[in-house]
Amino acid sequence: MSGLRTVAKAAFESVENFFDRAFGPELNPMHQLGALGWFFYWIVIVSGVYLYIFFDTGIHQAYESLEYITNVQWYAAGVMRSLHRYASDALIIVMILHLVREFVMDRYRGARWFSWFTGVPLLWFVFACGITGYWMVWDVLAQYIAITTTEWLDTLGIFGETIARNFLNPDILSGRFFTLMVFIHIAVPLFLLLAMWIHIQRQNYAKVNPPKGLAIGTLGMLLVLSFIKPAVSQPPADLSIVPAVIDLDWFYLAAYPLLDIIPGLTMWAIAVGGSLLLALLPWLPPRRREAAAVVDLDNCNGCGRCVDDCPFTAVILQQRTDDTAFSEEAIVNSSLCTSCGICVGACPTSTPFRRTSELVPGIDLPDQGMQALRDDVLAAAAKLSGETRVIVFGCKNGPDLQRLNGPAVAAMELQCIGMLPPSFVDFLITRHHVDGIFLTGCTLGDCHNRLGNKWTEQRLAGERDPYLRERVPRERIGKFWAGLTHNKRLSQEVAAFQERIKGLPPYHRPSRKPSGQQPAESS
Amino acid sequence: MASIFQYIGQAIAYTLFAVFVGYFATKPAYTNFPPDKAQIKLSFGHAGEHATECRRLTQEELNQLAPNMRRPLDCPRGRLPVLIELELDGELLYSEALPPSGLAGDGVSTAYKTFAVDPGQHQLVARLRDSNRTEGFDYEKTSEITLSPQQNFVVDFHPSRDGFLFL
Ligand code: HEM
Ligand code: SF4
Ligand code: SF4
Numbered sequence: 001m002s003g004l005r006t007v008a009k010a011a012f013e014s015v016e017n018f019f020d021r022a023f024g025p026e027l028n029p030m031h032q033l034g035a036l037g038w039f040f041y042w043i044v045i046v047s048g049v050y051l052y053i054f055f056d057t058g059i060h061q062a063y064e065s066l067e068y069i070t071n072v073q074w075y076a077a078g079v080m081r082s083l084h085r086y087a088s089d090a091l092i093i094v095m096i097l098h099l100v101r102e103f104v105m106d107r108y109r110g111a112r113w114f115s116w117f118t119g120v121p122l123l124w125f126v127f128a129c130g131i132t133g134y135w136m137v138w139d140v141l142a143q144y145i146a147i148t149t150t151e152w153l154d155t156l157g158i159f160g161e162t163i164a165r166n167f168l169n170p171d172i173l174s175g176r177f178f179t180l181m182v183f184i185h186i187a188v189p190l191f192l193l194l195a196m197w198i199h200i201q202r203q204n205y206a207k208v209n210p211p212k213g214l215a216i217g218t219l220g221m222l223l224v225l226s227f228i229k230p231a232v233s234q235p236p237a238d239l240s241i242v243p244a245v246i247d248l249d250w251f252y253l254a255a256y257p258l259l260d261i262i263p264g265l266t267m268w269a270i271a272v273g274g275s276l277l278l279a280l281l282p283w284l285p286p287r288r289r290e291a292a293a294v295v296d297l298d299n300c301n302g303c304g305r306c307v308d309d310c311p312f313t314a315v316i317l318q319q320r321t322d323d324t325a326f327s328e329e330a331i332v333n334s335s336l337c338t339s340c341g342i343c344v345g346a347c348p349t350s351t352p353f354r355r356t357s358e359l360v361p362g363i364d365l366p367d368q369g370m371q372a373l374r375d376d377v378l379a380a381a382a383k384l385s386g387e388t389r390v391i392v393f394g395c396k397n398g399p400d401l402q403r404l405n406g407p408a409v410a411a412m413e414l415q416c417i418g419m420l421p422p423s424f425v426d427f428l429i430t431r432h433h434v435d436g437i438f439l440t441g442c443t444l445g446d447c448h449n450r451l452g453n454k455w456t457e458q459r460l461a462g463e464r465d466p467y468l469r470e471r472v473p474r475e476r477i478g479k480f481w482a483g484l485t486h487n488k489r490l491s492q493e494v495a496a497f498q499e500r501i502k503g504l505p506p507y508h509r510p511s512r513k514p515s516g517q518q519p520a521e522s523s
Numbered sequence: 524m525a526s527i528f529q530y531i532g533q534a535i536a537y538t539l540f541a542v543f544v545g546y547f548a549t550k551p552a553y554t555n556f557p558p559d560k561a562q563i564k565l566s567f568g569h570a571g572e573h574a575t576e577c578r579r580l581t582q583e584e585l586n587q588l589a590p591n592m593r594r595p596l597d598c599p600r601g602r603l604p605v606l607i608e609l610e611l612d613g614e615l616l617y618s619e620a621l622p623p624s625g626l627a628g629d630g631v632s633t634a635y636k637t638f639a640v641d642p643g644q645h646q647l648v649a650r651l652r653d654s655n656r657t658e659g660f661d662y663e664k665t666s667e668i669t670l671s672p673q674q675n676f677v678v679d680f681h682p683s684r685d686g687f688l689f690l
Contacts, residue, residue, distance in 0.1 A: 022535070093544070151635070168564065168679065169675070169677045222541075225545050228545070229545045231548075241673050242562045242674070242675045244558040245552050245553070245555070246552060247553075248552070249547070249548050257555075
């Protein structure tokens with residue numbers, strides 16, 4: 001299973017590499033699928049509100065009002081109509097890609113089940129929005145949808161009457177069903193918004209807005225499409241005629257033709273059963289959970305950095321429970337914790353400089369503690385030889401690290417690169433344990449733990465607490481975010497880095513104190 | 524800063540996406556119904572008669588019931604299936620005994636069925652039995668009809684409006 005998954009992940013990443021080349025990792029649309037979903041949602045809402053001003057909700061007037069929108073006010077309402085349609089279609093595409101991607105990348109199990117589970121209802125809401133939307137046009141497509149949908153609902157046999165009879169013939173047609181559809185088409189998007197908000201509740205700093213460059217490009221693309229191929233109605237609905245050949249929106253209606261072949265009840269079983277199965281996927285099979293992060297109160301000063309940096313909202317601050325002077329303390333909700341260790345990398349007490357032999361940070365991972373990491377790194381560093389001794393820090397979700405090991409290079413695998421406190425880099429370089437530190441991990445913009453490489457970049461750049469101290473010579477730090485697919489390039493980058501540090505003058509600590517005493521390390 | 528090649532790459536990606544969206548938003552067209560045929564749609568809901576007639580209870584039987592339950596007539600709720608037949612140009616198009624709905628079998632029988640037929644002149648006969656007779660029908664309607672391609676010809680049934688309605 002895990003071997004298969006790694007292959008699938010790497011395959012996905014290879015495709016995404018094409019986008020990386022054109023967009024760069026930050027703007028890579030495949031890294032922004034959820035955010036693009038939100039973006040399309042807002043386009044649909046704004047254009048929908050504008051359309052509603054000119055839309056007549058009567059069943060006999062709706063079609064005419066849309067003809068006005070498309071033909072008379074084509075430059076504004078017409079464009080809005082096209083945006084409304086195409087953004088809805090694009091929402092389907094990014095949503096399906098997003099779903100598949102989260103699955104393939106294995107970001108839906110264990111502590112991460114919540115987003116997956118709450119994503120499933122979104123599928124129903126989105127489809128309900130789209131189907132009722134096409135219904136409101138009351139053209140032959142709407143007629144087909146009305147008849148097919150009600151016939152499908154009738155197969156449930158839970159309505160006292162045959163509701164498809166509402167569309168039997170022009171004399172029987174009444175506006176009541178139409179009014180209901182208009183109502184649903186306005187109400188469901190509001191529920192969708194609520195559900196989308198719930199969906200991201202366990203994501204710290206959820207990406208709900210695509211980066212500006214991507215947003216502009218995407219909106220521009222939709223606008224161009226709207227002018228080249230404006231959304232139009234098909235001939236008006238006429239219940240005395242059978243809709244024969246119809247232009248379908250396959251994004252929303254691909255399942256409708258299936259209803260001609262598959263019995264309605266079977267389709268219900270597929271839709272409902274499929275959704276249930278999908279929702280239960282995080283437990284089929286469940287993920288083996290590693291031990292959650294634990295707080296050591298004696299070493300926690302309640303600074304809150306772990307809370308800020310945890311990608312999964314698993315840490316909060318609460319009132320202090322011991323009698324120290326600090327007002328707050330960190331507390332981990334272990335059911336939300338993915339054991340990524342990013343909080344450990346954020347904790348100011350997680351520093352190898354500490355004199356006491358025990359390295360117990362305020363927050364730590366039981367399965368990969370900081371004390372053990374320091375011991376392992378020092379042991380590995382001691383075995384290195386030459387003038388380009390490098391420790392490579394990587395993560396278990398990123399590139400293959402084993403192949404980097406050599407006489408002058410030792411690779412250390414962390415849960416996540418965000419787990420590495422900058423003080424470790426400082427310690428290893430300024431104490432001459434190694435000549436350089438090289439960092440690698442998941443593709444930038446697509447950390448398996450969402451924010452690990454982003455926080456690392458910011459900590460090194462001095463933009464995020466805890467900072468890498470000024471004194472650490474930046475030229476002795478190399479990095480390359482290799483992901484799963486750039487193993488070869490990673491080896492080259494490490495070799496090139498070794499070349500670069502070879503010629504550097506030896507590092508001397510700036511001697512603020514003549515005695516060369518160790519400056520106190522805290523934040 | 525993105526290079527010119529990157530912008531070209533982005534333009535290609537956006538274009539492909541837009542073409543994909545623009546195309547599948549309306550195409551390929553779907554043939555829901557053969558355009559050279561006409562449709563007869565049979566749809567109605569009608570309750571068959573009760574399967575068993577009401578029976579007057581004997582005084583003894585009444586005495587055994589709780590005082591508030593003493594109704595002189597015992598009327599089993601179950602209904603008969605509704606027998607329906609459609610005949611086009613002398614050939615049987617459809618014949619079915621429609622069971623009553625509801626758990627107790629006391630609801631209406633419903634029919635909802637479509638038939639694709641050749642356009643043109645036809646003789647259409649509709650027959651329905653809702654009683655416990657063993658032969659013949661309680662309602663029947665015959666009509667000469669002319670169907671045009673893609674016409675939706677409806678056969679409905681309302682006993683209060685003389686039985687079958689051809690719409
Ligand atoms: C309207 C459609 C949807 C929208 C707008 C949407 C949006 C989002 C956003 C913004 C995120 C946070 C991304 C981040 O910051 O890392 C997210 C995460 C996620 N979504 Fe969705 N989503 C949608 C549908 C779905 C569906 C249908 C599923 C699957 C059934 C799904 C599964 C997930 C999962 C598993 C995560 C990530 C959890 C994690 O990283 O731990 N989403 N989604
Ligand atoms: S290890 Fe730390 S950062 Fe990661 S999920 Fe658990 S509490 Fe959050
Ligand atoms: S970062 Fe460390 S010291 Fe600060 S609140 Fe979290 S555990 Fe406590």
